[in-house]
Amino acid sequence: MTGDLPSYYFRLRENGAFVFRVGAEDRQRRSEMDQIAVVNIRNGEVKPHGDRQLTEADEQAIARWMVDRRATLAAREMEDIFRLSEQMGLAAHWAQSRATDAQLEEVTDELLLAMHDLRSLLVRKKAERLMKKTGET
Structure with a gap:
């Protein structure tokens, strides 16, 4: 199962994510998740969790996630606007025909x-x- 798991897990929160490093399975076949940082997507701030030192691999993974997350949010925002335009047309039809x-x-x-x-x-x-x-x- 470990081969299928990513090295990092990002637990989403409103303004970013908690970042966990995913560890290998132990003897009881459980994967460990160790929180390493908190990310604020709005201002780009990355705070290591506790007294952790982020590795270069950690920082690169977080930076990639932030780029991907911003792109996802921007695409969703545009989709919401197009959906709003459709909803306005449906509202006009409703007001004319059924309201x-x-x-x-x-x-x-x-x-x-x-x-x-x-x-x-x-x-x-x-x-x-x-x-x-x-x-x-």
């Missing part, structure tokens, strides 16, 4: 404010990009 007056009354103000906020921000950002593209400031 009752009471349901529309309940959600209209909140949706209008959220859409106004999003539209204002998107228009401003688009204008900024167009100005950069044409060389204006």
